[in-house]
Amino acid sequence: MLSPAARKYKKTSLSVMASYFVLFPLADYLALRTHPAGVSLWLLAAMPLLPIAVVLVLLGRYLRDEKDGYKRDLAVRCLLWGTAGAVMVNLFSGFLRIFGWKGQLFPFTEFFVFALMMLAAKLSYRVANRVPADE
Amino acid sequence: MNNRLKVLRAEKGWSQQELADKLEVSRQSINAIETGKYDPSLPLAFRLARMFGKRIEEMFDEE
Numbered sequence: 001m002l003s004p005a006a007r008k009y010k011k012t013s014l015s016v017m018a019s020y021f022v023l024f025p026l027a028d029y030l031a032l033r034t035h036p037a038g039v040s041l042w043l044l045a046a047m048p049l050l051p052i053a054v055v056l057v058l059l060g061r062y063l064r065d066e067k068d069g070y071k072r073d074l075a076v077r078c079l080l081w082g083t084a085g086a087v088m089v090n091l092f093s094g095f096l097r098i099f100g101w102k103g104q105l106f107p108f109t110e111f112f113v114f115a116l117m118m119l120a121a122k123l124s125y126r127v128a129n130r131v132p133a134d135e
Numbered sequence: 136m137n138n139r140l141k142v143l144r145a146e147k148g149w150s151q152q153e154l155a156d157k158l159e160v161s162r163q164s165i166n167a168i169e170t171g172k173y174d175p176s177l178p179l180a181f182r183l184a185r186m187f188g189k190r191i192e193e194m195f196d197e198e
Contacts, residue, residue, distance in 0.1 A: 003161065067159070068160045068161050068164055069160075069164070069173075069176045069179065070160070070161065070163060070164035070167050070168075071161055071163065071164065073173065129163055131151075131162060131163050131166040132166070134150045134151045134152050134162065
């Protein structure tokens with residue numbers, strides 16, 4: 001059973017993440033069509049980040065509003081591991097490039113790594129949240 | 136931290152869910168406290184003690 005804070009977070013974050021699936025392809029399409037440079041390129045690259053930034057703010061609010069200390073503690077640990085995984089993998093690919101790797105990564109690798117790590121965080125939360133039958 | 140929560144709850148004949156509902160926390164919280172995976176916050180510890188008519192020191196014991 002979801003707490004009021006969790007229900008509120010789930011309801012709002014789902015609609016925000018749905019907008020991601022509009023902004024991301026739109027930004028990709030505009031990049032291919034308009035070949036932006038300078039400030040336009042930077043703004044276009046920032047566009048798909050907006051829903052992610054909003055979800056992170058919502059997560060912060062959830063952690064503030066969640067009254068159940070155990071669930072809050074568990075959520076923080078799972079998010080930390082997920083974020084750490086995403087940061088480590090993306091840093092690794094960055095260092096590869098800095099140190100001279102000339103290979104090509106799969107397109108949108110950083111995005112997929114981030115999405116995968118957040119999914120892993122969510123799944124680990126679900127697994128850790130399971131309890132034996134009530135006694 | 137060791138605690139007597141499970142024993143005290145059994146004496147009252149309450150399930151974990153019933154206790155969780157009375158305290159407005161999740162059953163996962165109650166289970167985690169009983170199994171020693173999680174130490175309750177001070178406000179929750181006080182509420183638990185009041186619920187069972189005990190002092191905190193009678194319910195929780197440092198390892």
